[in-house]
Structure formats: structure tokens, C-alpha cells
Amino acid sequence: MVLTGLCFVGVTVTVKLLHGRVPAAESAFLRYLLGLVFLIPMWKALRDLRMSPRQWRxxxxxxGAQTLGVICWFFAMARIPLAEVTAMNYLTPIYVTVLAVFVLGERLAMRRILAIVAALGGALLILRPGFRELDPGHFAMLVTSLLFAISYLIAKIITDELSPAIALALLSISVTLGLFPFALAVWVWPSWGDVAILMATATFATAGHYAMVLAFASAPVTVTQPITFLQLVWSVAIGALFFAEPVDPFVVGGGLVIIGSVLFITLREAMLKRRVTPSGPETKF
Structure with a gap:
């Protein structure tokens, strides 16, 4: 999980190095297109795959959700500091908790409601509406977290029927196809240097996901989840040292509030599962 966090910070740093030279939709498309090279070992499994209409849908x-989320994320990366992107990205598990009530029929206990309210308070601390001018990148990150939460919930459903590796491969292909028309609409020819940066982005992203899978297979979520929050520390440090982004105590404080809320929900869920282990497909998660 430490390696996962470093890789994901590497993703944000390499995207930041583009400095907006390549439009957000095109950057996202090239990152996923270049990342398809890592799917080559899976081509036989994909060729023989037979899916039901429901699985296709x-x-x-x-x-579709991941495509729009990635565009918003690349857009935000070009406009707001690394630390703010990282801190606001922690809202995704909060969105997942809320959406699970409507999608998966889960119940929301008072403790979880209070944790969600606290996380939203942390987001307000980061954004500080009325006390500073908000950038479109901030709103893009709010949308990004919501769309990534939708993608995550669908992944929880679909991995009941398909292996995680196949689900990830299908996501990579569908996002590449989904991004193509958006990239074509704003296309500018990137330099070879920018292509190299995007290849590094794809490499970091793939390595990060692989390391995360290994971590989930080796330890419970209660062990792996807290380590992901080191990303905020690294993002603040890298932003200050390499991109001259001042350390904003409100961003750090708001991020810690969100982190505390997510950690509380994670630990609470782990305690409940320890008391009652589900007998259905939920055990796969």
C-alpha cells in the first residue's frame, strides 16, 4: 500500500508536469491508450470472454462514469494544487457510502451519517466558499469523486460475475473508446516529451493498481486503508518542493477531517463484518 500510494502520487505529479499543454480530454485519452500495452498478456482471456447483455450494460x-470522471480529474490537475486534488479525492468513499444506500440497499446508521457530515465539513474547510474565489477545478474534483464512486459501486456488482483482472481490462478499453471523441474534439499534436510523460502516467497507474491488488490479497482493509492517507502528506510535500505550491493549513486540516471520517467508516464496517460474516457474494470483497 505504501508503493500504491507512491505510484498514485506519481500519476498526479506526471500529469501536473504537462502544465495544461495537452487538453484534459486528450491527456486522459493518451494515458489510457498507452496503458493498453499492459493488457497484451490478457488478450487470449479477453478474446474468449462471453458476457451477458447485463454485464455489457x-x-x-x-x-461512461469513469470516462467523464477522468476528464474532470485531468482538468482539475491542470488548475488546482496537488494537495487539494488529493484531499478532495478522499471524498470518493463518502460518496460510495451514500450511493450504496440507494444502489445496494444498505442502511445508514447514525454513526455513519455523522461521519458523512464531518467529511462534508472537511470539504467545506478545503473549499472555503465565500472566503476565497473557487476555481472550476474545485467543482471538477467534486464531480470526479462522485463519478469515481459510481464506477466503484458498479465494480463491486460486476466482480461478482467477472474476475477483477477482466473487469479492469474492460474498464481500460471502454474508457479509451469513451475518451476518443472528446480527445478528437480538442486534439493538438503533443510533443514526444509530453507523450513520454503520459507513458510514465500510465505506468505509474498500472503499477499502483497492481500493488493495491497484492495488498488487498495480503491484509484486511483495516490494515491497508490507513496507509493510503500518506498520499496527502506526499502530495503536500511534492507540491511545495517542486511546484512552489504553498502549504495551505485549511487544505491539510480539511483533508485530515475527511480522512478521519473515511477511517471511521472503514473500521466500523470491519467491526460489523467481524461480528456477522455474510454468506453470499459479499465475502468476495
């Missing part, structure tokens, strides 16, 4: 819906 779920995969397409997930790809």
Missing part, C-alpha cells in the same frame, strides 16, 4: 455504464 454494467461495463458500459462503468466505462
Amino acid at each position: 454494467l461495463s458500459a455504464l462503468r466505462g
Whole structure:
């Protein structure tokens, strides 16, 4: 999980190095297109894959949500500091908790409601509406977290029927196809240097996801989840040292509030599962 966090910070740093030279939609498209090279070992499994209409619909819906989320994320990266992107990205588990009530029929206990309210308070601390001018990148990150939460919930459903590796491969292909028309609409020819940066982005992203899978297979979520929050520390440090982004105590404080809320929900869920282990497909998660 430490390696996962470093890789994901590497993703944000390499995207930041583009400095907006390549439009957000095109940057996202090239990152996913270049990342398809890592799917080559899976081509036989993909060729022999037979999916039901329902699985096709779920995969397409997930790809659509992830496509729009990735565009918003690349847009935000070009406009707001690394620390703010990282801190606001922690809202995704909060969105997941809320959406699970409507999508998966889960119940929301008072403790979880209070944790969600606290996380939203942390987001307000980061944004500080009325006390500073908000950038479109901030709103893009709010949308990004919501769309990634939708993608995550669909992944929880679809991995009941498909292996995580196949689900990830289908996501990579569908997002590449989904991003193509958006990239074409704003296309500018990137330099070879920018292509190299985007290849590094794809490499970091793939390595990060692989390391995360290994971590989830080796330890419970209660062990792995807290380590992901080191990303905020690294993002603040890298932003200050390499991109001259001042350390904003409100961003750090708001991020810690969100982190505390997510950690509380994670630990609470782990305690409940320890008391009652589900007998259905939920055990796969």
C-alpha cells in the first residue's frame, strides 16, 4: 500500500508536469491508450470472454462514469494544487457510502451519517466558499469523486460475475473508446516529451493498481486503508518542493477531517463484518 500510494502520487505529479499543454480530454485519452500495452498478456482471456447483455450494460455504464470522471480529474490537475486534488479525492468513499444506500440497499446508521457530515465539513474547510474565489477545478474534483464512486459501486456488482483482472481490462478499453471523441474534439499534436510523460502516467497507474491488488490479497482493509492517507502528506510535500505550491493549513486540516471520517467508516464496517460474516457474494470483497 505504501508503493500504491507512491505510484498514485506519481500519476498526479506526471500529469501536473504537462502544465495544461495537452487538453484534459486528450491527456486522459493518451494515458489510457498507452496503458493498453499492459493488457497484451490478457488478450487470449479477453478474446474468449462471453458476457451477458447485463454485464455489457454494467461495463458500459462503468466505462461512461469513469470516462467523464477522468476528464474532470485531468482538468482539475491542470488548475488546482496537488494537495487539494488529493484531499478532495478522499471524498470518493463518502460518496460510495451514500450511493450504496440507494444502489445496494444498505442502511445508514447514525454513526455513519455523522461521519458523512464531518467529511462534508472537511470539504467545506478545503473549499472555503465565500472566503476565497473557487476555481472550476474545485467543482471538477467534486464531480470526479462522485463519478469515481459510481464506477466503484458498479465494480463491486460486476466482480461478482467477472474476475477483477477482466473487469479492469474492460474498464481500460471502454474508457479509451469513451475518451476518443472528446480527445478528437480538442486534439493538438503533443510533443514526444509530453507523450513520454503520459507513458510514465500510465505506468505509474498500472503499477499502483497492481500493488493495491497484492495488498488487498495480503491484509484486511483495516490494515491497508490507513496507509493510503500518506498520499496527502506526499502530495503536500511534492507540491511545495517542486511546484512552489504553498502549504495551505485549511487544505491539510480539511483533508485530515475527511480522512478521519473515511477511517471511521472503514473500521466500523470491519467491526460489523467481524461480528456477522455474510454468506453470499459479499465475502468476495
